[in-house]
Amino acid sequence: MSSEPSAAPSGLAPEPNHTVRFATLWVVVTLIALPLVIWVIGPLIGPGSASDQSSSVGTDFTVLAVIATPVATMVVMFLLYSIVFFRQPKGGALEGPAVRGNARVQTTWIIVTSLLVLAVAVFGTVRLEAGDGAGSGSGPSPLTVPKGPKLPVQVIAQQWLFTYRYPTYGGVETTELVLPDNEEVEFHVTSLDVIHSFWAYKLGVKADANPGVDNVAFVKPEKLENFTVRCAELCGIWHGFMSNAGRVVTPTAFETWIHAEQKRLAPATKVLPKYSTTYLPEPTRRGE
């Protein structure tokens, strides 16, 4: 069964116009898929709407999914279409057409994919500058800062717990994260030992805690909700257990709570080191 050049399949039924058929299929499937992505899958994606940041994560995800859908449907439909229509007949040894390329198709592809990619990058950059990525750790002096008054909260990570200091309330350090509703919060994330990551999933906030680094992230909670804070960077054996509870309360409830905490923790606050954006850790070596 050597591969002698076989007769072209001209004796068979006339070839259908595959290009038109495939294009139709692609457009139809894409038109079915897009509404599903926008209205069915989109709302399920993301951490919900507990804060401005979590809503924007969900929205951006949906936009990117919409851009990706035609690409996905094209490749998948192409695979299926080829598998169905371009097969070797049973026991056959037919050769395909010796086409080695098509300059027009290639050029179009390069231009279209480049434009698509640029569009995604421009979209990402614009949304980032508009404040969508403000919930991500943006270093000690972020370029884009939300306007208006902000409540500074310091997140101190260490093996294996998070504590929180409120510098505008005498630097009191609490083990629970309580945030006022509808107020811009400015997190200052730092670590006392190894790298951790402060992840308040429902709030759409994630910022790495590096020793000696002040990593700033912003969020504006928009729902009275309880949430969980987890560590998102492997930090040693109890990494999986490094989580604690947080809640968003009304501004008045927050004031009541923080004043009660200030009073309750006053003896502890007195012996704490002075509030600082970073605390230089002693190099911890094993055996010390």
Next chain:
Amino acid sequence: MSTTSAAASAPQPTQRPLWRRLLGFNLLTAVILGVGGYYLGWWIGHLINGPSFEYESASDENDVALLLGYVFGVIGFLIGLGFANYPISRLLGRPASLREKEGGGIGRYFGLCTDHKVVGIQYLVGIGVFFFVGGVNAMLIRAELLHPVPTLVGPNQYLSLVGMHGTMMMGMMTSGILGPFANYFVPLMIGARRMAFPRIEALTFWLLMAAGFILVSTIFFGGFPTGWTGYEPLNDEAVMGMDSYIVFFALVGLSMAMLGLNMMATIITMRAPGLTWSRLPIFVWSVFATAVLMVLAAPMLIATLSMAALDRTIDTSFFITGGGGSSYLFENLFWFFGHPEVYILALPGFGIVLELIPVFTRKPLWGYRLAVSGMLGVSLLSFFVWQHHLFVSGINADLRPFYMLSTEIISVPTGFIFLCVMGTLWKSRMSFSVPMLFCLAWVFNFLIGGLSGVVLSDVPTDTGLHGSFFVMAHFHYTIMGGLIFSFFAGIYYWVPKMLGVRFNEMLSKAHFWLMFIAFNSTFLPLFVLGIDGMPRRVSTYEPSLQGLNVWVSISAFVLGFSMLIFIYNVVYSLIFVRKPAEANPWHSKSLEWQVPTPVPVNNFEQIPVIDHDPYDYGTPVALGGGQPATAGA
């Protein structure tokens, strides 16, 4: 292993008693010298780092001793294999043989052999064994994740499993395709009789094997808690098992750099007459692009790990914040290697898919130049994206739009590969042999891997997904769905040439379908888990996520079972049934299939002269807008 026929044709070595044959430079000697070297290093380490460093002796841990043990052990191992013979003979002015064990019996598989075909088979078996070890780790991880609280293993063992699985796969599989297939087939494809540096070729393999055993030995020293990324300063805090990670990865880096250099030298200098760059098989191009990455990226890894080792042993402070170092430095250096590394894993897969699809569609490769520029483009761009791993770390936050752009631009050259695949499939005559099935599955898997990568490259969405199972699912789609599927395509396609034996068709198809379905059923739900906020590398999670985790675990066990089918297939077809394979079962026009099976020691009686590329398939078409078949590209 198929050695009987080769042994029969080769001149028989003189029959000496078994004990005499076991003496000499072979694996047995190597293991003995390796263990001896290890204890020598251990002893010296305790000598120089004993009572003077009180905390070391007090904590019953001596990193110096372990590191020296590993280094001396590896040196002893290599001497035992005979790697020192040639340089020593030359130093003493004695004649030295360039060739080692070429054309010998089964013994050549257990020692230093300079025949690239033997090294290819050594690689295939060696990497297969460590791939299996890494896979068993994955099964244990998934077994633990059946429950939202630790039940099976403690948190320390769990992290060790995660670290071993990740490091084994990311380290060993860097050579997963270049090791077995490029070593075996690049010389055959370019019409050469050997690689440019045959001893270095053998050295890369044996270094990798030593590295693999060192990584496994971490279980005797408490494992390591950092995962495959080894982030500082956790790395500095970790117990002695961390040193195994450091030595393992440094040896892998060394092996990788030399493998890459060897491939580049071979491809540049040893092509047959007439084999111009535009006639080079696309697989060879992918090997070339990968080799460039290996040579440029691996030294960075070795340097980084040396710094980590110095931090751990003599208390330098490269990465220790309180001592003047920076935890960011490690992240930067590691990912400057680490991102090219993932393309080192992916690129050879592109090559295999593009190489195989023309054979099974009976069409020339569509868009040869586009494919080549796609591979070289990916290779070049992969050095400019590393900080997308650090989007939420707070480093250079103002530069994030640049890394967002560069990361997204990589999808343009990757898109070239997809276009070339699609162009070749168009109006083709596909036959669904097992290698082709794996190639088609690659297209689907890599599509999902690539599209999920776009979401991760966007800073706002990455904020929600960084460090979650979404990332994990993404890189399993690109690496397992990309690399491993093309690796199996390569196995089913080329092993009949390498070993001269056919696989059982039914078992192979069963393996494919089970693997493909179980793979998707394992990793698609992980995207959902990631979106739902499940972090990576934890053995505790929200109880509400248990249902999906159980589903994933069961799918993963099925995936593991599909590997058992493969192993059964190997044992059954290659050891018991041994149906001889035809010299060219796929009717390929590529050069490696034109040599007889088994491949003669010198590959070609006469070096072939090449006057066209190896994709001379199909019937010429008069119309249809295509370029003429003779365009050569």
